[in-house]
Amino acid sequence: MARMVAERADTIAPLAEVFREHGYEGASLALISKATGLGKGSLYHFFPNGKEEMVRAVLGEIGQWFEDAVYSPLRNESDVNGAICAMLASTDQYFRSGRRVCLVGALAVANTRDLFAQAIRGYFVAWVDALQSALIRQGREADQSRILAEEAVLTIQGAIVLSRAMDDPAVFQRAIDQLRGRLVIEKDTSNNEGTTDVSPQNEGRLV
Amino acid sequence: MARMVAERADTIAPLAEVFREHGYEGASLALISKATGLGKGSLYHFFPNGKEEMVRAVLGEIGQWFEDAVYSPLRNESDVNGAICAMLASTDQYFRSGRRVCLVGALAVANTRDLFAQAIRGYFVAWVDALQSALIRQGREADQSRILAEEAVLTIQGAIVLSRAMDDPAVFQRAIDQLRGRLVIEKDTSNNEGTTDVSPQNEGRLV
DNA sequence: GCGAGACTGTACCGATCGGTAAACAAATTA
DNA sequence: TAATTTGTTTACCGATCGGTACAGTCTCGC
Numbered sequence: 241m242a243r244m245v246a247e248r249a250d251t252i253a254p255l256a257e258v259f260r261e262h263g264y265e266g267a268s269l270a271l272i273s274k275a276t277g278l279g280k281g282s283l284y285h286f287f288p289n290g291k292e293e294m295v296r297a298v299l300g301e302i303g304q305w306f307e308d309a310v311y312s313p314l315r316n317e318s319d320v321n322g323a324i325c326a327m328l329a330s331t332d333q334y335f336r337s338g339r340r341v342c343l344v345g346a347l348a349v350a351n352t353r354d355l356f357a358q359a360i361r362g363y364f365v366a367w368v369d370a371l372q373s374a375l376i377r378q379g380r381e382a383d384q385s386r387i388l389a390e391e392a393v394l395t396i397q398g399a400i401v402l403s404r405a406m407d408d409p410a411v412f413q414r415a416i417d418q419l420r421g422r423l424v425i426e427k428d429t430s431n432n433e434g435t436t437d438v439s440p441q442n443e444g445r446l447v
Numbered sequence: 448m449a450r451m452v453a454e455r456a457d458t459i460a461p462l463a464e465v466f467r468e469h470g471y472e473g474a475s476l477a478l479i480s481k482a483t484g485l486g487k488g489s490l491y492h493f494f495p496n497g498k499e500e501m502v503r504a505v506l507g508e509i510g511q512w513f514e515d516a517v518y519s520p521l522r523n524e525s526d527v528n529g530a531i532c533a534m535l536a537s538t539d540q541y542f543r544s545g546r547r548v549c550l551v552g553a554l555a556v557a558n559t560r561d562l563f564a565q566a567i568r569g570y571f572v573a574w575v576d577a578l579q580s581a582l583i584r585q586g587r588e589a590d591q592s593r594i595l596a597e598e599a600v601l602t603i604q605g606a607i608v609l610s611r612a613m614d615d616p617a618v619f620q621r622a623i624d625q626l627r628g629r630l631v632i633e634k635d636t637s638n639n640e641g642t643t644d645v646s647p648q649n650e651g652r653l654v
Numbered sequence: 655g656c657g658a659g660a661c662t663g664t665a666c667c668g669a670t671c672g673g674t675a676a677a678c679a680a681a682t683t684a
Numbered sequence: 685t686a687a688t689t690t691g692t693t694t695a696c697c698g699a700t701c702g703g704t705a706c707a708g709t710c711t712c713g714c
Contacts, residue, residue: 262558265473269672280673281692290672341556348612349548349556351469357614364612387621390609394622395598398605402597405555405571407564414594415601476702487703488662497702661710670701675694682689 248286248297251276256298260343264295264352292355295347299359302343306363309334311370320377321424327371328416328423331396338403338412345397367393378425392419455493455504458483463505467550471502471559499562502554506566509550513570516541518577527584528631534578535623535630538603545610545619552604574600585632599626 258267258275269280272294276283287293310327317323335342344363347356368389375385399415465474465482476487479501483490494500517534524530542549551570554563575596582592606622 263470263472265470266558268670270670278691279693281675281694284673285691345608345612346556348608349553351473353611360612361614364609387625390618390621391602391625394605394609394618395602396605397608398601398603401552401555401604401608402571402601404560405552405567407568411597411601414597418594418598475700477700485661486663488664488706491703492661656714658713659711661708663706663708665705665707667704668701671699672697673699674697677693677695679692680690682687684685684687 251278251286252298252301255294256302256343259295259298260341260346263346263350264291264355265350267291295356296359298343299356299363303359303363303366306367311366314370314374317374320374323374324371324423325420328420332413332416335396335400335412337409338400339409341404342397342400345400364393375423388423392423395419458485458490458493459504459508462501463509463550466502466505467548467553470553470557471498471562472557474498502563503566505550506563506570510566510570510573513574518573521577521581524581527581530581531578531630532627535627539620539623542603542607542619544616545607546616548611549604549607552607571600582630595630599630602626 254275254277255272258272261267262271269283269291272291273279273283278286283294284290287297309330313323313326317326334340344360347353348360348364353360368386371389371392372382372385375388376382378385380388395415396419399412403409403411403415461482461484462479465479468474469478476490476498479498480486480490485493490501491497494504516537520530520533524533541547551567554560555567555571560567575593578596578599579589579592582595583589585592587595602622603626606619610616610618610622
């Protein structure tokens, strides 16, 4: 019959979207079929192990995207503040200011967590590690950087949950802005336009 | 046949647990039946509208528990710092340091969100409002308090996600400690130490 | 006692689930 | 052109899904 999809890779994006919207169990083969435009036969041709393999493919793609767009700059970029700002911008865009769910985070709280535990863990560990590396290169202490990196990643995940629950993208935006103020160290430039609210933050610097 | 359950209320706790563990779609009637010890007949006797009504009942119970244990003290307690510390302690205990998922948060990122949107929103709005009220009574500005309250609730949600993903309850604990440092205003007593873990309080009342 | 609900067990419903089999068409290679 | 690989369609499988029907059994007020 007519060939509809050139490569397996073309199915990843719609696959990701349908898993994000419906979860692992909720994404039925009928839904997946509609989203990708492929029948069951084709789906099982590309992914012989069914849904599990599809999710693994999606997680791999997501991991690669973050590696390239976020983790790698965080680890290697000499302009550390720039890399951190870029991370926040990419994140804001990627998650559509909280309107789009984080598939990895959603899987982490689902009962299917165990199936993908390693991939889920890897995604977050890489993120925290990369961010910690950047913070250390800012001149911060290693322990402090670890805590702060952890806090940043967790804040992003929480912001997605809360902004969706409240149906208010501004919640996500505020969290990102807050994060910027906490992660970016202003050197000497006197133009502090981003960090208008300095008062209550600085004092709670302990751990 | 033999009567097994005295009241509908007795089913709420196992119901909550099974929905937490398997999500709305993942919690099949077979699973629910096993968790509650009730056959379909009994289940549909207590909840004529099926799973949806079961979830609503659970959400109602959860909301009531938080109202009594967290929101109300936050709004009314004269010892504001005490109420905030109690909130953190209750939260840590309730979520078992991140080992237990927040059902409301999990529903918020699922595709079934729309079904329960109002209840989900209400849960979080009440939490943020109550915490904001406490922070204002601490002497903070209203706007600042709003932001800070939002940030605290979001941090708890994110901590659940991250600590589960990393399979490390310490992540959750650190986030709670961090929050304490940011929310509680020390008056004069230099007795900081923090955490100290109020020992395993009662464990009952599992909503 | 006895009737009325309140509760329970079981059989059953149509729909859908994830997954398989195989006939078949198009592109690729020889 | 012939053979092979690669992709697509369709029909089908047993299991399970959420939900219903209903007869049976309990408890309790009278």
